[in-house]
Amino acid sequence: MFDILTDSFKSAINKIRFSDDEKALKNALETLKKSLLKADVYHKVAKDLLSSVEIDTKRYGIGQKQFLRAIKENLTKVLSANGNQGFVFAAKAPTVALMMGLQGSGKTTSTVKLAVYLKLRKKKVLIAACDLQRLAAVEQLRQLCLQNEIDLYENEHEKNPVKIAKEALEKAKEGFYDVLLVDTAGRLAIDEELMKELSQIKAALSPFEQFYVADSMSGQDGIRSAVSFHEKIGITGVILSKYDGDGKGGIALGVASQVGVPLRFVGTGEKAHDLESFIPERIVNRLMGEGDLATLAEKTTTVIDEKEAKAITKKIQKGEFNFNDFLAQMESIKKLGSMKSLLGMIPGLSSMSAQLKDFDFENSVEMKRIKAMISSMTPKERVTPSVLNNARKRRIASGAGLSQMEVNRFFKQFENAAKMAKKFSGKSGMANFQSMMQGQNRTFPR
Ligand SMILES: Nc1nc2c(ncn2[C@@H]2O[C@H](COP(=O)(O)OP(=O)(O)O)[C@@H](O)[C@H]2O)c(=O)[nH]1
Numbered sequence: 001m002f003d004i005l006t007d008s009f010k011s012a013i014n015k016i017r018f019s020d021d022e023k024a025l026k027n028a029l030e031t032l033k034k035s036l037l038k039a040d041v042y043h044k045v046a047k048d049l050l051s052s053v054e055i056d057t058k059r060y061g062i063g064q065k066q067f068l069r070a071i072k073e074n075l076t077k078v079l080s081a082n083g084n085q086g087f088v089f090a091a092k093a094p095t096v097a098l099m100m101g102l103q104g105s106g107k108t109t110s111t112v113k114l115a116v117y118l119k120l121r122k123k124k125v126l127i128a129a130c131d132l133q134r135l136a137a138v139e140q141l142r143q144l145c146l147q148n149e150i151d152l153y154e155n156e157h158e159k160n161p162v163k164i165a166k167e168a169l170e171k172a173k174e175g176f177y178d179v180l181l182v183d184t185a186g187r188l189a190i191d192e193e194l195m196k197e198l199s200q201i202k203a204a205l206s207p208f209e210q211f212y213v214a215d216s217m218s219g220q221d222g223i224r225s226a227v228s229f230h231e232k233i234g235i236t237g238v239i240l241s242k243y244d245g246d247g248k249g250g251i252a253l254g255v256a257s258q259v260g261v262p263l264r265f266v267g268t269g270e271k272a273h274d275l276e277s278f279i280p281e282r283i284v285n286r287l288m289g290e291g292d293l294a295t296l297a298e299k300t301t302t303v304i305d306e307k308e309a310k311a312i313t314k315k316i317q318k319g320e321f322n323f324n325d326f327l328a329q330m331e332s333i334k335k336l337g338s339m340k341s342l343l344g345m346i347p348g349l350s351s352m353s354a355q356l357k358d359f360d361f362e363n364s365v366e367m368k369r370i371k372a373m374i375s376s377m378t379p380k381e382r383v384t385p386s387v388l389n390n391a392r393k394r395r396i397a398s399g400a401g402l403s404q405m406e407v408n409r410f411f412k413q414f415e416n417a418a419k420m421a422k423k424f425s426g427k428s429g430m431a432n433f434q435s436m437m438q439g440q441n442r443t444f445p446r
């Protein structure tokens with residue numbers, strides 16, 4: 001759900017891959033800025049985040065690891081606000097949560113989702129039907145509660161939502177419920193009457209939580225109305241609904257700093273189970289990619305010599321990648337440890353690591369054959385693969401004790417790998433690295 005943001009961070013981090021000067025940092029920050037704005041992060045939030053990241057990276061000493069650390073720490077800060085995280089229970093049951101928001105924002109759906117979320121955690125939950133504005137509102141809630149086996153308090157004969165709220169609280173106490181969720185009416189825009197009704201319900205129940213449900217698709221408008229609900233009634237947390245929609249995800253980054261209360265839950269679909277708690281530390285780890293980019297950066301920068309990596313990138317770009325480079329790359333990869341653990345750390349490539357589960361790169365027959373073939377080549381052949389004609393290939397085959405078909409296949413694969421590498425080398429270091437991996441994987445299918 002955070003794909004776009006995750007990609008932004010990755011591309012920014014790549015900018016600083018093999019450099020440690022201010023120019024590389026400026027570059028990385030510029031990339032980060034562009035991608036944050038593209039992901040719809042509020043401009044002021046992006047600006048503040050970038051300046052803290054810059055200050056901290058400089059303080060830590062410019063480098064990829066330091067940059068990553070600065071992003072992680074400052075993102076966590078941006079996502080955190082004073083207040084609860086996840087669902088928090090009052091000291092004395094029932095924990096009463098008021099659900100507020102504009103019409104169509106997803107209040108009713110989110111109420112049921114929260115109930116399901118809590119029920120899965122073995123809590124006894126009651127929902128109060130206090131939206132009497134729309135004719136079908138109670139019926140919608142009735143259906144949803146029925147489908148998900150959630151207890152509902154409603155009163156068809158009562159026209160006053162404040163009274164229903166009070167009755168529901170009584171029932172929740174008598175029935176020893178852990179949580180009472182109060183679904184309320186919304187309007188198309190904030191109005192006096194709506195605010196008055198909510199204030200009265202609030203006064204009657206003294207809710208422990210006041211959740212504001214904002215539609216992600218409404219973007220900054222949604223945030224603005226959250227701010228005004230916070231000013232007029234007070235909210236303790238935001239639930240962002242429809243996060244699975246067209247939005248680019250950036251809106252989640254601004255909630256805490258713009259509204260001043262934590263983002264607590266994110267709705268990710270129409271179904272009752274599509275709700276995720278939003279815990280800043282956990283989200284930051286996900287934003288930085290499912291795989292562990294930090295660990296990967298550590299491994300690659302320590303093992304692949306930076307100068308060597310730069311030289312190889314240049315060669316690949318010029319189409320001069322030869323068998324000596326190929327051998328050197330294989331040695332580097334060997335030093336990196338098992339291929340599969342490495343692939344598992346690259347987001348997007350982790351599925352490949354499963355395929356390679358039983359593949360022992362270093363001791364593979366394929367690897368041994370390739371080494372035998374390369375050692376049967378003359379120095380000139382290694383540096384200039386283009387001189388390899390059929391006669392030479394035949395000589396190499398017999399030198400390596402392989403059939404000519406096997407040798408031909410290897411050369412084809414080498415050519416493809418070099419082509420692939422060239423194709424991707426225009427992009428950043430990480431892309432080079434990934435394409436190199438893909439090339440390797442193609443070269444040694446098993
Ligand atoms: N895709 C998607 N649809 C949602 C989500 N939350 C709510 N909806 C849909 O948005 C519409 C309005 O939701 P509803 O809960 O009735 O809004 P309310 O007027 O605030 O109570 C319904 O069609 C819901 O199915 C969500 O997280 N993802």
Ligand SMILES: [Mg+2]
Nearest residue numbers: 107108131137
């Ligand atoms: Mg509703």
